[in-house]
Amino acid sequence: MKNIRFRNKIIVKLLVSIAISLLVSIALMILISQFITNPYMMNSTGFSILKYNLMMFIMFTVAIFTFITIFLFMVRRKLMYLKLISESVNHIANGKLGMTIGIEGKDELTQLAQNINYMSKELENKFEYERRIENEKNELITNVSHDLRTPLTSIIGYLDLLKKGQYDNKLQYQECLEIIYSKSQRLKYLIDELFEYTRLSSPDVKLKLSEVDLAGLLEQIVGEYIPIFEKEQLSVQKSIREEYIPVLMDVEKMVRVYENLFMNAIKFSLKPSELHIKLEAKRNKAILKVSNKTEKPPVNDVNKLFERFFRGDKARRNNHGTGLGLAISKRIVELHDGIICAEYKEGWMNFILEYPIYRK
Numbered sequence: 497m498k499n500i501r502f503r504n505k506i507i508v509k510l511l512v513s514i515a516i517s518l519l520v521s522i523a524l525m526i527l528i529s530q531f532i533t534n535p536y537m538m539n540s541t542g543f544s545i546l547k548y549n550l551m552m553f554i555m556f557t558v559a560i561f562t563f564i565t566i567f568l569f570m571v572r573r574k575l576m577y578l579k580l581i582s583e584s585v586n587h588i589a590n591g592k593l594g595m596t597i598g599i600e601g602k603d604e605l606t607q608l609a610q611n612i613n614y615m616s617k618e619l620e621n622k623f624e625y626e627r628r629i630e631n632e633k634n635e636l637i638t639n640v641s642h643d644l645r646t647p648l649t650s651i652i653g654y655l656d657l658l659k660k661g662q663y664d665n666k667l668q669y670q671e672c673l674e675i676i677y678s679k680s681q682r683l684k685y686l687i688d689e690l691f692e693y694t695r696l697s698s699p700d701v702k703l704k705l706s707e708v709d710l711a712g713l714l715e716q717i718v719g720e721y722i723p724i725f726e727k728e729q730l731s732v733q734k735s736i737r738e739e740y741i742p743v744l745m746d747v748e749k750m751v752r753v754y755e756n757l758f759m760n761a762i763k764f765s766l767k768p769s770e771l772h773i774k775l776e777a778k779r780n781k782a783i784l785k786v787s788n789k790t791e792k793p794p795v796n797d798v799n800k801l802f803e804r805f806f807r808g809d810k811a812r813r814n815n816h817g818t819g820l821g822l823a824i825s826k827r828i829v830e831l832h833d834g835i836i837c838a839e840y841k842e843g844w845m846n847f848i849l850e851y852p853i854y855r856k
């Protein structure tokens with residue numbers, strides 16, 4: 497928080513105001529006694545103690561009134577500011593978080609207003625953060641329940657058929673079992689992905705970091721995927737520099753990211769088409785770009801694909817994936833101090849992955 501260095505202390509201001517008010521009221525008293533009371537008493541014949549007391553009383557009343565008026569006049573701005581601060585604190589306490597008080601002057605009240613503004617902003621951020629976490633948690637529970645219920649409902653339905661013996665022959669019985677088996681596999685896959693996502697989202701997730709040659713690692717993984725790409729009518733154009741690109745990574749986790757990118761390319765590419773995989777080292781960054789031809793993406797901002805449970809229509813139709821793959825990838829890349837982003841340009845979907853090159 498930025499602190500204003502306050503030069504004018506309030507106590508000095510108050511003392512000055514008191515002194516000035518006092519001086520003015522004393523001066524007024526002298527003037528009154530000099531020009532009104534003294535001449536009056538001199539000229540008056542029937543002078544009495546009562547008249548004298550009355551005059552003194554009026555004189556002192558005027559002096560005290562003058563003192564109070566001048567003092568209030570001099571400190572009125574500070575009083576109004578104090579009132580504003582007090583009202584603002586009241587509003588903040590009643591839930592108007594984030595509200596700020598205008599900064600005036602350079603004294604302790606300014607400092608107080610500044611501290612209250614800081615507190616109000618901090619409270620607002622904290623509340624916003626907690627509200628967001630709460631919403632995300634609710635959304636997660638809703639999505640998870642929905643995704644888990646779908647295969648579970650089929651499993652229960654088919655098991656019910658088998659239990660009631662509602663099948664005509666052994667073949668139908670076998671088919672039911674096959675469906676139950678595949679739906680159970682899907683359920684397990686969903687639960688595993690969800691478990692992985694929540695595990696990676698926890699703040700104390702630990703990486704098993706080791707130094708790896710990124711070029712060598714990618715060559716190996718792409719090599720393993722080439723037969724699958726070819727079977728899926730994707731011809732791979734790879735450009736991986738043959739130099740040693742050292743990076744610190746948790747290999748097991750990072751391989752998940754590459755596999756998700758490659759599996760997505762297989763699932764969402766137009767076929768037959770090309771798949772471009774390019775790795776280059778630029779200054780202190782290793783940059784991997786995976787590009788495939790695809791239909792127009794389901795959203796304008798393709799970085800929305802990284803949101804959890806986001807699935808395009810095609811994935812939804814085919815009941816493919818969970819929509820957690822890219823969210824998990826993003827989290828893993830960020831744990832490695834890297835960034836992952838997507839861009840869609842002229843029919844090409846590009847995923848760009850950057851992370852720091854490790855220099856000892």
Ligand SMILES: Nc1ncnc2c1ncn2[C@@H]1O[C@H](COP(=O)(O)OP(=O)(O)O)[C@@H](O)[C@H]1O
Pocket residue numbers: 756760761764765788790793794801802806807808809810811812816817818819820821822823845
């Ligand atoms: N290479 C790609 N080309 C086109 N669309 C993609 C690609 N990768 C991901 N997408 C879109 O992003 C969505 C989310 O991907 P992802 O998080 O991996 O989930 P999932 O693979 O489980 O559907 C996909 O459903 C798809 O619509």
Ligand SMILES: [Mg+2]
Pocket residue numbers: 756759760817821822
């Ligand atoms: Mg995926």
